[in-house]
Amino acid sequence: MPQPSDDPLDKALVKRALFPRRTTPVQIGRFQILSLVGRGGMGVVYAAYDDLLDRKVAVKVLLGEAVRDLALSRGRLMREAQAMARLQHPNIVTVHEVGQDDGQVFVAMEFVRGTTLDAWVREDRPWREIVATFVRAGRGLEAAHRAGLIHRDFKPANVMVSDDGAVKVLDFGLARAADDGAQVTVDLPRHVNQADSHLTPLTRTGVVLGTPAYMSPEAHRGEPSTAASDQFSFCVSLYQCLYEQPPFDTTSMATLLADLRRGKVAPPPAGTPVPARVFRALRRGLASAPEERFPSMAGLLAELEHDPGATRRRVAVLGLTAVVTATAAFFAAAREPAVQRCPDAQAELVGVWDATRAAAVRDALKAIGTPAAEDALAGVLPRIDRYAASWVEMRNEACVAHAEARQSAPLFDLRTACLDQRRAGLDALVVALTQVDAAGLGGAVQAAAALPPLSRCADVEALTADIPPPEDSHLRVAVQAHRETLARAQAREDAGQYALGEALVEDVLKDSSALAYEPLRAEALLHRGSLAMEAGRHVAAEAAFGEAMLAALGCGHAAVAAQSSSKLAYLRALP
Known part of the structure; x- marks a missing residue:
């Protein structure tokens, strides 16, 4: 005889069949259920409508077998959801509400229109795009770790890439809330054989442990998960998406555990375009001992973002551009001596401060949703606009002064070097603002106010007094x-x-x-x-x-x- 379902939607549909005169839509809490989105190890996710705030939301309902003590779990979920709601990070899905309905704990979250990261990466993405997308997901992990939240089940299926390109980490803290730091042993569910798929989530009564292939060695040993454990899972996920193979032998649980104990990370496949520096960063993040990994997600992300070849490529492009420009100028001068010699420097701020970058900063600040963020939005963007405009004006003036022989070539080099450094600082500030959360907002605003003055780049006496x-x-x-x-x-x-x-x-x-x-x-x-x-x-x-x-x-x-x-x-x- 089939066992009764723990799915609250199934229960509601049974009630409707027994009482056909009921016309009330199926609801969980105040949320009207629209459709089933998916099922996971912790529960069921529905698309729902919030008529109070007139918006579509995602409602996740924890399965009855996922919690050992419903009352205790509800209290933990409340604390986790409150912490997540305070976080308000652009790379973490927003939690709207947590509650209970018909004996079931549910969490109402932001509805993300898009696809999961594992499906997104299957569309034959370039390795740089994959790394950049993972770095954005890593920002969510980094922010949550600073707030004391541990994910415990990070994997590509728990990250959404929205239709507009936003990257959102899902289910933050929920696995931990289901069994707050409990010491457990790792057992497969009774219906799963030891040799079965490594992708089957590991569960036992009251505990959700995650997916074995992505779990850290300490999680497999039943020790409490930490930020270092999330870092390990992040590196497994990125390795798998970059190289289209897992970093450890997942033929069976025995081979997986053996590789984890030995710290045996598979080498990248032959012919991969992914540079060795990325593999070195991943290998460190996959160290068996937590203390041998990066001290934090920030260190790992900085290593992944660092591209020593970028400078060489930019210098090469600038060199080629200079040659082409000089050649074109030579022939143009022969035909038309009045041609403009100094193009508008506004083009040099493309990708540093332009409409796209300004929109990203605006979205990040709006996502924080606090009065301080509103104040920052009103003050920071105009300040950066003024700084960028002054930079362009000074760059153009330096070029004209040099072209008209009013300033020497060495002085022109000093001025442009100074301006290039100011542009680099502006670029870093903008990146910081797009990654900011409520906790770091004050520092980001201070950084905008502390942008180094451009006037020094026009101060001939100061420039020439520096060491050449x-x-x-x-x-x-x-x-x-x-x-x-x-x-x-x-x-x-x-x-x-x-x-x-x-x-x-x-x-x-x-x-x-x-x-x-x-x-x-x-x-x-x-x-x-x-x-x-x-x-x-x-x-x-x-x-x-x-x-x-x-x-x-x-x-x-x-x-x-x-x-x-x-x-x-x-x-x-x-x-």
């Missing part, structure tokens, strides 16, 4: 690229995103060839000390400031020496 760039052309290009990276690190520091800033600075300090130019080394060490000080690591900060001051004194970099000395004195004066 290296004479070697290749080294000069590398130093300029690293100075732009340090400008990005400064923007991250101003926004309170210290881990991301530190990752950028450490990338600069890894380039031993560029550090042969001692002023760059002094500048990077100063940034390292400043970030460590802001992060509260005063011992490390003091060491970095000391090194920066010695390096700056050795090469005559007076500005860095003065700043290092001042910050060092401040640290030593602290109680």
Whole structure:
């Protein structure tokens, strides 16, 4: 005889069959059910209509067997949902309400029109697009970890890519809420054989453990999941989507557990276009011991975003553009001497601050939904607009002054190098604003107010007083690229995103060839000390400031020496 269903919609339909005169639509709480969206290890998801607020929502109902103590679980779910609602991050699905109906716990969430990440990635995506999309999902994990939320079941099926390109992580905290940190052993359901598919969710009465192929070694051992466990699951997911194979042998549970114990990560397939640096980052995130992984999601995401080839490609493109422009100018001059020699620099801000970027910042701030975010929206965007307009005006003026022989080529190079660094800092600020959450809003607003002044890039006396760039052309290009990276690190520091800033600075300090130019080394060490000080690591900060001051004194970099000395004195004066 079939067992009665735990599905509340099934119960409602049975009631309707028994009492045909009922015309009330099937509802869960105040939500009118429209259709079944899907089923998972924790429950059933319906599309529903919220007539109170006139919007479509997704309602997830926890299955009866997914919770051991309904009253206890409801309290945990309430706490988790409240924390998630406060988070309001653009890369986490918004929770609207949590409640109980007919003995069932339900969560009403934002309805995302789109597809799951595992279905999205099957559409033959370029590896860069896959990594960029995962990084956005990782921002959601990072923000939740800062708020004390652990996912416990991160996998591509739990991430949605909306029709407009937004990336949203689903089910944050729900697995944890079902059994808050319980110590359990990993058992397959009774109806699943040990040799069956690794994709079957592992459950036992009252506990949802997740999907074995994505679970960390500590989760398999029944230990409480942590942010490092989520990082492991994230890396399994990204590895699988990039290389179209799992990182561990999933032929059976025995082979999977054996590989996890040994930390045996499968090498990438031959001929993959994915660079080795990405594999190295994933391999670290897949370390058996949590302490051997990245200290946080921020570190992993910074490593995935760092593309040393991007600078080389941009320099190559700029070089090619210069050659083409010079050639075209030569022939154009022969035909039409009055042709314009300085194109509008507005084009140089495409992808840095344009309509698309402004809309992304606007959406991110609106998603926070607090009065502070509204104030930020009213103040930050106009400020960036003014800064960008001033940048374009100054770039155009520098070009015209050089073309009319009112300023020398070396001075023009100094001015454009200064402006390029300002543009890099602006770009980093915009990225930070698109990733901001309620907790980091104050820092992001402060970073917008702290954008370095453009006036210095027009100050001939200040520019010429600086230490000149290296004479070697290749080294000069590398130093300029690293100075732009340090400008990005400064923007991250101003926004309170210290881990991301530190990752950028450490990338600069890894380039031993560029550090042969001692002023760059002094500048990077100063940034390292400043970030460590802001992060509260005063011992490390003091060491970095000391090194920066010695390096700056050795090469005559007076500005860095003065700043290092001042910050060092401040640290030593602290109680």
